[in-house]
Amino acid sequence: MTIVNFTPWSALLGGALIGLAAALLLALNGRIAGISGIAGGILDPQRGDVGWRVTFVLGLVLGGFLYQWLGLGVGVGHIAAVVDTPQLVLAGLLVGVGTTVGSGCTSGHGICGLARRSPRSLVATVTFMLSATITVFVVRHVLGEQ
Amino acid sequence: MRFYSQPLAALLVGVLFGLGLCVAQMIDPAKVVNFLDIFGTWDPSLALVMGGGLAVNALATPLILKRPHPLLDNRFRLPTLTKVDPRIVIGGMIFGVGWGLAGYCPGPMLTSLSFVDADILTIVAAYLIGTFAARRFL
Numbered sequence: 001m002t003i004v005n006f007t008p009w010s011a012l013l014g015g016a017l018i019g020l021a022a023a024l025l026l027a028l029n030g031r032i033a034g035i036s037g038i039a040g041g042i043l044d045p046q047r048g049d050v051g052w053r054v055t056f057v058l059g060l061v062l063g064g065f066l067y068q069w070l071g072l073g074v075g076v077g078h079i080a081a082v083v084d085t086p087q088l089v090l091a092g093l094l095v096g097v098g099t100t101v102g103s104g105c106t107s108g109h110g111i112c113g114l115a116r117r118s119p120r121s122l123v124a125t126v127t128f129m130l131s132a133t134i135t136v137f138v139v140r141h142v143l144g145e146q
Numbered sequence: 147m148r149f150y151s152q153p154l155a156a157l158l159v160g161v162l163f164g165l166g167l168c169v170a171q172m173i174d175p176a177k178v179v180n181f182l183d184i185f186g187t188w189d190p191s192l193a194l195v196m197g198g199g200l201a202v203n204a205l206a207t208p209l210i211l212k213r214p215h216p217l218l219d220n221r222f223r224l225p226t227l228t229k230v231d232p233r234i235v236i237g238g239m240i241f242g243v244g245w246g247l248a249g250y251c252p253g254p255m256l257t258s259l260s261f262v263d264a265d266i267l268t269i270v271a272a273y274l275i276g277t278f279a280a281r282r283f284l
Binding site for chain 1: 149153155157158159160161162163165166168169170173176177179180182183184185187188190192194195196197199200201202204206210211213215217218219221222224225227228229230233234235238242245246248250253255257258259260261265268270271272273274275277279280
């Protein structure tokens with residue numbers, strides 16, 4: 001194991017902003033800030049429950065624009081995918097199916113669910129962290145790609 | 147009133163969430179994959195992203211839920227399921243494989259639409275198709 005590119009302060013600050021955003025969504029709208037659940041609800045629209053989901057996702061993208069516009073992200077123009085198109089398609093499909101079947105993603109289970117001490121979220125978080133770690137191990141060290 | 151106030155609040159919260167993901171560098175899939183590569187070139191940063199987010203939210207959540215209702219609605223809408231079932235494990239396993247393969251979970255993926263890049267559009271399209279199909283058929 002070699003430790004690389006450790007950026008503890010930006011990680012903590014970014015994490016705190018994410019936690020603050022999740023707390024605000026609960027305090028204001030009474031909703032869990034689970035990105036897959038919020039986005040999924042747009043694809044399966046229920047009357048009167050679509051507007052805030054759309055504006056939240058727009059907000060995410062606006063946040064990305066704002067970050068680039070403020071010039072905070074030195075070299076953000078270089079941020080690119082690390083895999084080819086077929087793997088991107090496969091990865092996207094798996095993330096969509098997995099978060100739907102498993103009722104949540106990194107934010108909904110890992111940040112909000114654990115904060116509510118939900119046993120389902122604890123099991124989900126441990127499972128996807130393990131599964132993702134094993135996947136990277138297999139891709140990088142067994143198949144020797146990337 | 148609620149018709150306007152909730153979407154506006156969600157917009158502002160979304161901006162803050164997206165900014166947080168950018169500051170934390172979770173929008174860089176190379177960094178995410180290095181975080182998951184414990185046995186190779188390990189970048190522990192993202193553990194602090196989750197830890198920081200969880201710490202703030204774990205302090206705030208019980209205080210917020212003590213109130214009778216959120217500011218802009220008449221009740222909290224929390225997940226009602228509490229039982230650990232096979233779906234939560236199977237779904238987590240499938241999601242983990244996808245996350246490990248490309249380094250994108252849903253939040254950073256959607257926030258990265260701001261890069262207006264063909265690769266991002268590809269993975270977001272596949273993610274939406276996967277979500278739609280699973281909601282319909284699984």
